[in-house]
Amino acid sequence: MRILIFGKQGQVGWELQRSCSVLGMVKSLGSQDVNFLDGKAISQAIRDYQPTHIVNAAAYTDVDKAETEENIASQINGVSVGVLAEEAKVCRAKLVHYSTDYVFDGSKDGAYTEVDAPAPLNAYGRSKLLGEKYIQDVGGESIIIRVTWLYGKRGKNFFKTMLRLGQEKEELRIVSDQVGAPTWCRHVSDATARVISDLDFGDKTGVYHMTPQGSTSWSGFAEEIFGEVRKIKPSTVLKVKDLVKIRSDEYPSPARRPRNSLMESRKIEAQFGIKLPHWQESLRMVIDDID
Numbered sequence: 196m197r198i199l200i201f202g203k204q205g206q207v208g209w210e211l212q213r214s215c216s217v218l219g220m221v222k223s224l225g226s227q228d229v230n231f232l233d234g235k236a237i238s239q240a241i242r243d244y245q246p247t248h249i250v251n252a253a254a255y256t257d258v259d260k261a262e263t264e265e266n267i268a269s270q271i272n273g274v275s276v277g278v279l280a281e282e283a284k285v286c287r288a289k290l291v292h293y294s295t296d297y298v299f300d301g302s303k304d305g306a307y308t309e310v311d312a313p314a315p316l317n318a319y320g321r322s323k324l325l326g327e328k329y330i331q332d333v334g335g336e337s338i339i340i341r342v343t344w345l346y347g348k349r350g351k352n353f354f355k356t357m358l359r360l361g362q363e364k365e366e367l368r369i370v371s372d373q374v375g376a377p378t379w380c381r382h383v384s385d386a387t388a389r390v391i392s393d394l395d396f397g398d399k400t401g402v403y404h405m406t407p408q409g410s411t412s413w414s415g416f417a418e419e420i421f422g423e424v425r426k427i428k429p430s431t432v433l434k435v436k437d438l439v440k441i442r443s444d445e446y447p448s449p450a451r452r453p454r455n456s457l458m459e460s461r462k463i464e465a466q467f468g469i470k471l472p473h474w475q476e477s478l479r480m481v482i483d484d485i486d
């Protein structure tokens with residue numbers, strides 16, 4: 196196998212380098228190597244390496260900034276993903292790409308399935324949906340995995356923000372009316388390696404949801420982080436005493452976010468045998484691993 200990874204400095208991209216390294220030769224590229232605003236650079240990188248598999252973890256992920264930069268987000272998450280899919284098809288490489296729960300508006304009661312109709316509430320969601328459509332239009336061998344609420348030790352994420360704020364402030368106001376399933380990015384990369392190692396994914400081409408077991412709100416996630424840090428890492432001095440639950444409209448932000456980010460993961464379990472552990476179990480592993 197010759198695996199080409201895009202987005203090597205990102206949360207998932209970083210982990211992918213480790214998860215994929217046992218499968219064959221791996222080349223990882225970051226934004227300084229290939230800028231997704233330059234379609235020709237993407238084509239050249241793929242032609243030069245002639246991969247058997249491409250994993251795209253590069254994306255414009257600043258949800259609020261995308262509201263004022265939708266053209267840039269659409270180029271990186273949409274048009275360039277189309278270029279990637281075209282090139283993958285030409286060199287007969289299998290493509291794994293990530294999308295998001297933000298393609299949904301969150302109004303459903305219960306978890307979204309792959310057949311539910313997308314209706315993004317914000318520019319980021321629209322740009323990611325565009326990427327999905329380009330891949331589907333090109334029609335090569337591809338797996339699109341929709342993930343949600345990613346976190347880990349690296350990069351910018353809610354978990355790291357809470358760790359920092361919990362050491363700085365006594366009171367934190369956290370949104371409690373959005374539900375989702377916090378997902379360790381290492382589980383995304385390990386599951387991706389499982390997908391790649393399933394050599395015959397031709398007839399499995401399509402969109403898949405992948406979330407851990409269980410669900411919570413942002414405030415529930417924060418409570419669990421602080422509770423587990425106190426148990427597992429008692430040397431970490433947390434100042435935080437009060438977690439005030441607030442509604443989304445009390446925390447104004449440029450982009451609207453779905454109230455319900457829950458996604459049903461039965462399809463990926465049936466097709467690839469992938470079942471992520473409960474989010475609380477993963478959180479304990481991540482906390483155990485922090486310095």
Ligand SMILES: NC(=O)c1ccc[n+]([C@@H]2O[C@H](COP(=O)([O-])OP(=O)(O)OC[C@H]3O[C@@H](n4cnc5c(N)ncnc54)[C@H](OP(=O)(O)O)[C@@H]3O)[C@@H](O)[C@H]2O)c1
Nearest residue numbers: 204205206207226230231253254256293295342343344345
């Ligand atoms: N984070 C979440 O909660 C979440 C939720 C649902 C879905 N997803 C999806 O999951 C995937 C992985 O997300 P993540 O959290 O790992 O993302 P991330 O940590 O924000 O990493 C994204 C990577 O994309 C790269 N990138 C940005 N602009 C680029 C450009 N113009 N050219 C080339 N590379 C560029 C960045 O490079 P630099 O580091 O050099 O800027 C960064 O390494 C993405 O498809 C994302 O949309 C994420």
